[in-house]
Amino acid sequence: MISCEKAAIICNKTQYRESTFMEKLKLKFHLLMCKTCSAFTKKNTELTSICEKANLNGLSESDKVRMKQELQDKV
Amino acid sequence: MVAHKLHPDNWVDNYADYLFNYAVGRVSDAEIAKDLVQETFFAGLNSAKNYKGDAAERTWLIAILKRKVIDYYRKINSKKGKAEVRMSYSSSSSDSEGDWIEERVADPFSTLENDAIENEELGSAIFDCISKLPKKQALVFNMKTIQGISTEDICKELNINPSNLWVMIHRARTALMGCLNQNWFNI
Numbered sequence: 001m002i003s004c005e006k007a008a009i010i011c012n013k014t015q016y017r018e019s020t021f022m023e024k025l026k027l028k029f030h031l032l033m034c035k036t037c038s039a040f041t042k043k044n045t046e047l048t049s050i051c052e053k054a055n056l057n058g059l060s061e062s063d064k065v066r067m068k069q070e071l072q073d074k075v
Numbered sequence: 076m077v078a079h080k081l082h083p084d085n086w087v088d089n090y091a092d093y094l095f096n097y098a099v100g101r102v103s104d105a106e107i108a109k110d111l112v113q114e115t116f117f118a119g120l121n122s123a124k125n126y127k128g129d130a131a132e133r134t135w136l137i138a139i140l141k142r143k144v145i146d147y148y149r150k151i152n153s154k155k156g157k158a159e160v161r162m163s164y165s166s167s168s169s170d171s172e173g174d175w176i177e178e179r180v181a182d183p184f185s186t187l188e189n190d191a192i193e194n195e196e197l198g199s200a201i202f203d204c205i206s207k208l209p210k211k212q213a214l215v216f217n218m219k220t221i222q223g224i225s226t227e228d229i230c231k232e233l234n235i236n237p238s239n240l241w242v243m244i245h246r247a248r249t250a251l252m253g254c255l256n257q258n259w260f261n262i
Contacts, residue, residue, distance in 0.1 A: 009241050012248060016219060018226060043252050049253070051220055054198040056097040057094045058221035061214075061232075063109060066088045070115050075083065 002026050007037045015048045081123050081132060086116055088210075090133050092217070093202040094140050100195055101144050111147060115140040137195040197259065204254035208247055214239060 002010075007030045013019040014027065031038045059067075094235060098108035124233050126135060205213050215233070218224045219240075230237055 008245055009238075012245050012255075014240055016226075022129065025236070033114075044248060046247060047252055047255070050197060050259075051201065054194050054201055054220045056198055056201060057096045057105070058108065058217055059095050059112075060222060061218070064087050064091055067091060067113055070113065071083060073089065074117060074120055 002030050004030075004034060004037055007031070008040060009036065011044055013035070015044055021022050080128075081119070081126055083116070083120055083123070086119070086132075086136070089206055090136055092221075093133065093199065093206070094136060094200050097195075098140060098144065098163050099135065100198075102147060107147065110139060111143045118143070118224045190195060200255060201251070203258060204251050207254060208250055212243050212247040212250070215243045216251070219244060 010019050010023045010027045012025055014024065025042075031041060051072070094112045094115060095108055097112045099105060100113065101107050115136055119136055122139075130138070189232075203215060208216065215229065218229050218232075219226075226237055226240060229235075230240055233240075235243075
């Protein structure tokens, strides 16, 4: 039986499709008995789906650094 | 914070993603959107003395960006020297020739357009919530979720170990869930 902390980490990894098969199995088993983690997993999955739905576009760090630099030069 | 003061030093950190997301939605080209955001910052800097403090910094910058987007479309249209607007009523594919125009009008029961508007508002809500996160968490969440960089690369770049990263992701996601619960689901 894994702890809730571990379950949460596996759940987060699952959101990014980075959990292993064994981890998923452990998580599923944990979720059967833990209401809190089930609720968390449901909300977490929801967050992933709305992030996908919003189709977010962000700048990479290097772009931001370059922007900052150019802005600094103008000041 | 003084009401009439702008903080250009923090612009990139606080608003770049938000403005970029807004711009990409309108010009649908990342490179052009990047340039527009940069131009917006420059324009904001140049007219900083006109900032009266009526609106929040971000609202003010968005207003500038809107003008930049309009200017961009004006420019590419004038480049072609179009004096007349040509409309082709049939699409380019020849197999639709002879179809009635009525068959191609917008479907009044379609929810696609509303979805697009709602998704854009959702995007701003998410960026609002991300900007409230601690800096390091926001950075990790951005890299992982929005830019989709692999765990390994992020760890290398930020010099942290994977378990450290997952803890930060966990905190960021928990905070975001709470924030979005308030700002998005309970409007």
